[in-house]
Amino acid sequence: MRRVIAYLTVAFVLLLGMTSCQEQNQQHKVKYVFLFIGDGMGLNHAYISDVYLKYQGQEGLSFLEFPHLALTTTNCADTSKITDSGAGGTAISTGRKTQFQAIGMNRNTGEKYKSIAEIARDNGWKVGLITSVGLNHATPAAFYAHVSWRNMYNVISQQMWRSGFDFFGGGGIITRGNRDSMLSVVWDSLRARDYDVVFNKENFDKAVKSAKKIFMTDTASLEKDNIYYMIDSLSRVSLADFTREAIKFLDNPDGFFLMVEGGKIDWAAHTNDVATMVYETLDFDRAIREALKFYKQHPDETVIIVTADHETGGLSYGYNATHYDTYFYRLAAQHRSKHFLAQYLQKQGAETYAFNSLIQKYVKAGFELPVTPSTRPAAFVHRYIDSLQHSAGISWTTHSHTGTMIPTYAIGPGTEAYHGVIDNTFTFNFLYRQTGLKK
Numbered sequence: 001m002r003r004v005i006a007y008l009t010v011a012f013v014l015l016l017g018m019t020s021c022q023e024q025n026q027q028h029k030v031k032y033v034f035l036f037i038g039d040g041m042g043l044n045h046a047y048i049s050d051v052y053l054k055y056q057g058q059e060g061l062s063f064l065e066f067p068h069l070a071l072t073t074t075n076c077a078d079t080s081k082i083t084d085s086g087a088g089g090t091a092i093s094t095g096r097k098t099q100f101q102a103i104g105m106n107r108n109t110g111e112k113y114k115s116i117a118e119i120a121r122d123n124g125w126k127v128g129l130i131t132s133v134g135l136n137h138a139t140p141a142a143f144y145a146h147v148s149w150r151n152m153y154n155v156i157s158q159q160m161w162r163s164g165f166d167f168f169g170g171g172g173i174i175t176r177g178n179r180d181s182m183l184s185v186v187w188d189s190l191r192a193r194d195y196d197v198v199f200n201k202e203n204f205d206k207a208v209k210s211a212k213k214i215f216m217t218d219t220a221s222l223e224k225d226n227i228y229y230m231i232d233s234l235s236r237v238s239l240a241d242f243t244r245e246a247i248k249f250l251d252n253p254d255g256f257f258l259m260v261e262g263g264k265i266d267w268a269a270h271t272n273d274v275a276t277m278v279y280e281t282l283d284f285d286r287a288i289r290e291a292l293k294f295y296k297q298h299p300d301e302t303v304i305i306v307t308a309d310h311e312t313g314g315l316s317y318g319y320n321a322t323h324y325d326t327y328f329y330r331l332a333a334q335h336r337s338k339h340f341l342a343q344y345l346q347k348q349g350a351e352t353y354a355f356n357s358l359i360q361k362y363v364k365a366g367f368e369l370p371v372t373p374s375t376r377p378a379a380f381v382h383r384y385i386d387s388l389q390h391s392a393g394i395s396w397t398t399h400s401h402t403g404t405m406i407p408t409y410a411i412g413p414g415t416e417a418y419h420g421v422i423d424n425t426f427t428f429n430f431l432y433r434q435t436g437l438k439k
């Protein structure tokens with residue numbers, strides 16, 4: 001009997017050993033990581049976009065069909081403050097909370113936090129960052145920069161080219177001081193570090209075939225440091241364009257990490273502009289579809305996470321004056337962003353009385369909107385579009401961020417860990433564990 005027990009014990013121990021080995025293999029086999037950050041993209045931003053697209057006879061958002069989802073808290077280290085993209089991005093990229101508007105470090109102690117992208121680089125993976133805003137803006141910066149304040153743009157640029165990451169694509173560079181001379185410093189510094197700097201969509205493909213490292217942007221962003229809103233320029237370079245190029249460039253047997261930010265979802269939400277926000281979310285979703293194509297070829301080794309750094313605008317599906325009714329078709333009347341419309345009216349130099357007829361070139365409401373006149377184009381545009389949105393049954397509560405929880409969507413090996421309520425530091429720890437990268 002004693003011998004039987006001894007045999008059984010040995011067999012049990014062996015079995016345990018095998019299972020933990022298998023588990024380890026299981027845990028360590030993810031080597032392609034896509035991290036999508038919809039800046040400011042709360043639950044309603046995604047859901048309203050989905051409803052709107054389906055109303056227009058288009059496909060809904062791909063990531064709403066991901067198998068796993070967790071509600072995510074976004075608070076920063078300053079407990080009385082709602083977070084920003086600096087502290088929010090840092091929590092996602094490094095798994096550490098920091099102060100409002102700090103990036104990749106603790107402003108009080110000076111301690112620097114290493115990001116998952118830096119860890120991936122140091123493990124021999126290829127690394128890419130993409131955004132529709134400047135590549136030294138807070139969210140992409142959270143993956144390579146360590147600064148006390150997010151507005152230290154020139155310092156962040158230096159840390160960008162020193163990161164040695166393989167691929168940067170997006171809305172150019174934000175500068176402080178003389179723009180032309182700062183930009184030439186940036187381009188020269190990138191070139192000195194083996195980057196091909198590509199300004200034109202036509203040259204993207206060629207660079208991907210021959211370059212050692214790449215920084216790519218579109219021509220328009222050289223002047224204004226972000227990509228046009230999609231609603232204003234449907235043919236502009238898209239997040240999907242950059243993502244497609246990045247996948248071609250980064251794909252290698254050792255693995256890659258790619259972060260893609262829908263940065264202007266947040267900007268559209270700051271201006272309380274629903275239709276513009278929907279188009280930015282659609283652009284973001286098209287980039288996710290590029291990652292999904294890759295995922296389908298490598299389902300056992302690829303993880304796609306779609307999250308946000310915070311909610312922006314306090315977007316509400318439902319409005320006091322429309323009670324239980326919504327009229328989504330009314331949103332489709334708007335064909336340009338608030339930003340564009342304000343500039344357009346400004347250029348026309350029109351008198352107050354003409355604003356109402358002028359704006360109808362781009363906003364075909366088809367019915368009279370109750371808008372109080374204003375002599376200021378921007379104020380008029382805000383009232384006009386707000387009135388249109390309200391008539392559709394949609395509203396906002398703030399022009400700033402909110403502290404509401406945001407959803408994180410996930411697909412790929414191990415992503416069943418995304419359930420219930422998680423904190424925004426969760427994703428760093430998940431990716432670190434699931435990839436087996438070493439610090």
Ligand SMILES: [Zn+2]
Pocket residue numbers: 040085266267270312401
């Ligand atoms: Zn914001």
